[in-house]
Amino acid sequence: MTPTPDATPSAQPERPGMRDGVCSEFTVFTKIKPGHADALREDLATLAGGSSDTDARAALRQIGTLHDARHVIFDNDTRHMFASVFDGSWDTYIDDFGKTAIGGRFDKVFSHAEGFPGITDPKIKDWFLAQQAPAGVFVSSYPDLTVQQIWKDQRVNEAFQAVLDTPEFRAALDNPANAELLATPAFQKLMEEAAG
Amino acid sequence: MNAGASTGGAGVRIEIDDIQSGALHPRPAPYVGRFIFLRVADRHAGRSLLRRLLPAIEGGLPSVDPSQDAWVAVAFTYQGLRAMGVPQESLDSFPRAFRQGMAARADLIGDLGESAPAHWEPPFGTGDVHIALSALSPDAARLDKALERARIAYQDTPGVQVIWQQEVHQLPTGRTTFGFRDGISHPNIEGLGLPGSNPQETPIKAGEFILGYPDETGNLPPMPSPDVLGRNGTYVAVRKIHTKVAAWRQYLRANTASAQEEALLAAKMVGRWPSGAPLTLTPDHDDAALGADPHRNNDFMYRANDDRGFRCPAGAHIRRTNPRDATIIGDARMHRLIRRGTSYGPPLPEGVLEDDGADRGLVGVFIGANLERQFEFIKAEWVNDGNFIGFPGEKDPVAGHHGGTGSATIPEKPIRRRLQNLPSFVVTRGGEYCFLPGLRALRWLAELED
Secondary structure: OOOOOOOOOOOOOOOOOOEEOOEEEEEEEEEEOOOOHHHHHHHHHHHHOHHHHHHHHHHHHHHOOEEEEEEEEEOOOOEEEEEEEEEOOOOOOHHHHOOOHHHHHHHHHHOOEOOOOOOOOOOHHHHHHHHEOOOOOOOOOOOOOOHHHHHHHHHHHHHHHHHHOOHHHHHHHHOHHHHHHHHOHHHHHHHHHHOO | OOOOOEEOHHHOEEOHHHOEHHHHOOOOOOOEEEEEEEEEOOHHHHHHHHHHHHHHOOEOOOOOOHHHOOEEEEEEOHHHHHHOOOOHHHHOOOOHHHHHOOHHHHHHHOOOHHHOHHHOOOOOOOOOOOEEEEEEEOOHHHHHHHHHHHHHHHHHOOOEEEEEEEEEEOOOOOOOOOOOOOOOOOOOEOOOOOOOOOOOOOOEOHHHOOOOOOOOOOOOOOOOOOHHHHOOOEEEEEEEEEEOHHHHHHHHHHOOOOHHHHHHHHHHHHOEOOOOOEOOOOOOOOOHHHHHOOOOOOOOOOHHHHOOOOOOOOOOHHHHHOOOOOOOOOOHHHHOOEEEEEEEOOOOOOOOOOOOOOOOEEEEEEEEOOOHHHHHHHHHHHHOOOHHHOOOOOOOOOOOOOOOOEEEEEOOOOOOEEEEEEOOOEEEEEEEEEEEOOHHHHHHHHOOOO
16 A cells, blocks of 8 residues: 555544444555565564563553454565554544654564654654554454453443452341342342352 | 743743743633624724734733732634635634534534534534624723723724623532533643643643644654644634523433532532532532532542542543543543633523523633644544443433433442433534634734735
């Protein structure tokens, strides 16, 4: 894909990706600089796993809006795909990330792409936009849930399951003093989930 | 007039005297002011007006004591710059949000339903607003004096029409129509020689507020061309907001059991007590002395003692719109604004719970070098959503448009309180994006030829 000439340098890009509920997809295809495929592969491996797995998780925590992402090198090591799903839009926090370690990670990967201006460059949104190919179909199985909500849901469920594992909770259910609470529709709903 | 220039961090020299006083100046207290929207028939009328207006426009920070100052500022909408005959190439170099105007961005910033541009007060959003004059002063006498030259300029220039005016004034209570002290917070801008209101705030790069200087990204903010037009200018989002004071009081009354609870619930929604004392510093009761002390009433952060928001909820109005160092998604320093709220209309007398039909509210002025990253981001991510603080879908309890279905979480032990079925307490009456040029740029505009 060739970057589209932009008559208005300061214009912010439109957001062409597809949306389902609270999140949207963002896929870019870049040309790998000649001879850079192995270096890119190495950087991706370093960033994604091995000893820096903790860093990778911390980076995702810090982003806080990224559902998942993948990097694919294809076409005989000449092209690179970055496919991702973000809450809201991919560019909402791009200026913010530029100032953090996240920006450094982006810089490292995309420095192997032709024409990449750098994550803190004022034209960065235009550049990504020029490499973007919107999906034809994008569906989510949980269109109402942001990453923040999913994390919260996970924490709450784990805590809930831990409560169910305590004999004291089981005993409390049999305690007549709690009958009034147990009879409420809201608590009944909770017990539906507790049953298994 | 103080020194002509000051040196910012990293040796950036800020041409303060070329920046309109109205850009950076904190609002005086007390204050009176006026907003005047003008339409010009053609470029010649516009330039003729501007030439007469120029002597009325001051640059710099006239005094460190804001109560001594009065000023007139002149700003242009995109339609206004077109009407002035600014070359197309230059018009095209402005950022998209500004070119489109606030009405076209209504979906993005959440002006929907009764706040949608279709219901705005004319001439907001019609494209007729070309020039926005604003004047603020500690009293009426100085306001009239400051405006006199401007008035002669727009009254005596053929082809210039006053299409809207709005008086603003501090209410006798010294508080907003909702009953809270405002005008407290002002960012600490690097190199300006004007102290910020929070001594704990690390200075924000001048380029976040004025074009032509490095911003928080390390770059120069996107600047329109030619250089002389953009340099030392900034963008202003002006909004007229109607406040439903009776609905606010009714909501508080209906959801509490005592006057004390009522005051606490209101404070939890705002983030401050009526005196201006912040909940983070005094969580259980108002503290009038703290609220009135400009050295203390904004001297706080959140992370060390209140990150979970048990004192000031993460969703409270002042914490959403200025999260300081609280744990959020992203970097709060990338989304700072100069805010200047000014009240209009009569106050609803204390204790009255029924709407008296009077129009009251505020004209809010939001100033920054990047409309999209600052004003629009704050509206979309911080005021109209709560994902950034871990409460997706929740809006600012005070400034959000809830339409009767809003919710707000107030952290509390053992169990959080959740407000549900919140109504809207504000309605957008209209708004415009304006460009507030530097003084050299104003002369460049006045001297355009063809």
